[in-house]
Amino acid sequence: MSTIDQSGTFTLGDRTVKRLGYGAMQLAGPGVFGPPRDHDAALAVLREAVAAGVNHIDTSDFYGPHVTNRLIREALAPYPDDLVIVTKIGARRGEDGSWLPAFSPEALTQAVHDNLRNLGLEVLDVVNLRIMFDVHGPAEGSIEAPLTALAELQRQGLVRHIGLSNVTSTQIEEARRIAGIVCVQNQYNLVHRSDDALIDDLARDGIAYVPFFPLGGFSPLQSSALSDVARRLGATPMQVALAWLLRRAPNILLIPGTSSVAHLRENLATAECALPDDVLEELDGAASIGAA
Numbered sequence: 694m695s696t697i698d699q700s701g702t703f704t705l706g707d708r709t710v711k712r713l714g715y716g717a718m719q720l721a722g723p724g725v726f727g728p729p730r731d732h733d734a735a736l737a738v739l740r741e742a743v744a745a746g747v748n749h750i751d752t753s754d755f756y757g758p759h760v761t762n763r764l765i766r767e768a769l770a771p772y773p774d775d776l777v778i779v780t781k782i783g784a785r786r787g788e789d790g791s792w793l794p795a796f797s798p799e800a801l802t803q804a805v806h807d808n809l810r811n812l813g814l815e816v817l818d819v820v821n822l823r824i825m826f827d828v829h830g831p832a833e834g835s836i837e838a839p840l841t842a843l844a845e846l847q848r849q850g851l852v853r854h855i856g857l858s859n860v861t862s863t864q865i866e867e868a869r870r871i872a873g874i875v876c877v878q879n880q881y882n883l884v885h886r887s888d889d890a891l892i893d894d895l896a897r898d899g900i901a902y903v904p905f906f907p908l909g910g911f912s913p914l915q916s917s918a919l920s921d922v923a924r925r926l927g928a929t930p931m932q933v934a935l936a937w938l939l940r941r942a943p944n945i946l947l948i949p950g951t952s953s954v955a956h957l958r959e960n961l962a963t964a965e966c967a968l969p970d971d972v973l974e975e976l977d978g979a980a981s982i983g984a985a
């Protein structure tokens with residue numbers, strides 16, 4: 694059994710993935726724009742992830758744009774049979790690197806074809822519709838029109854499964870009346886816990902919850918509570934943050950992002966970091982007062 698198998702598995706669509714996966718966004722250049730500083734280092738991270746047993750990689754064609762998907766293809770194609778690549782559509786990049794909505798049926802169709810071409814696939818395993826009413830967090834509003842367009846692409850056989858990103862529970866309910874939803878990808882971590890109730894609801898329905906910014910995103914989590922616990926457990930603060938997510942709910946799948954092989958190894962070694970119940974309570978308490 695490889696180390697990351699210890700973190701368990703979950704069903705994503707019709708595939709079983711390990712709960713410790715990898716998020717590829719950090720492989721593009723600064724600001725997730727343009728090529729990586731070190732092309733070969735980016736390829737090495739992807740190859741190391743798969744060699745370590747990762748079979749769930751999160752990406753998008755708007756990382757770069759196009760850069761991350763092409764790196765994934767260069768590093769990993771022909772892909773291992775068990776690898777599930779999850780991508781997202783619904784945004785595009787401005788010439789200045791800004792993140793802009795791209796929700797029309799034409800834009801969504803184009804995005805699916807861009808992902809297929811750049812990843813070198815004939816069908817995309819899972820496509821998340823990334824809602825952009827507010828780029829920084831979920832905001833209410835009907836998603837019927839873009840989801841109907843994505844469901845049509847699924848009917849055409851270009852997309853196996855549909856997920857949602859940056860959504861409210863009302864939007865998830867609306868979406869589930871239109872198409873099957875296999876995963877939800879929202880911001881969530883030890884100190885950003887707006888989705889606590891949603892995670893439990895999705896767990897009851899067997900839908901994966903995939904937190905983005907699991908380590909805090911561009912400014913990784915830092916706190917005395919996290920450091921104290923890490924020291925006591927002989928782990929690192931990042932491993933404790935990830936281990937807490939693994940304990941939080943069985944439907945949570947991790948996609949920590951990194952551009953470094955050393956950080957990747959550290960993150961995947963979280964599988965060996967078991968959090969005792971008293972530590973869990975301590976971290977929950979610290980998070981609830983925003984002190985973690």
Ligand SMILES: NC(=O)c1ccc[n+]([C@@H]2O[C@H](COP(=O)([O-])OP(=O)(O)OC[C@H]3O[C@@H](n4cnc5c(N)ncnc54)[C@H](OP(=O)(O)O)[C@@H]3O)[C@@H](O)[C@H]2O)c1
Pocket residue numbers: 715716717718719751752781823858859878879904905906907908909910911912913931948949950951952953955956957959960
């Ligand atoms: N749906 C959405 O809207 C959305 C938004 C954002 C992200 N995502 C997805 O979620 C994935 C995860 O989010 P993320 O990559 O933005 O943030 P993250 O996983 O919370 O953190 C990434 C940051 O932590 C650093 N880091 C990683 N491992 C570390 C370690 N062991 N020690 C110290 N620093 C470490 C990385 O720097 P180094 O490169 O130096 O390691 C990077 O700065 C992304 O890769 C992407 O696939 C989705």
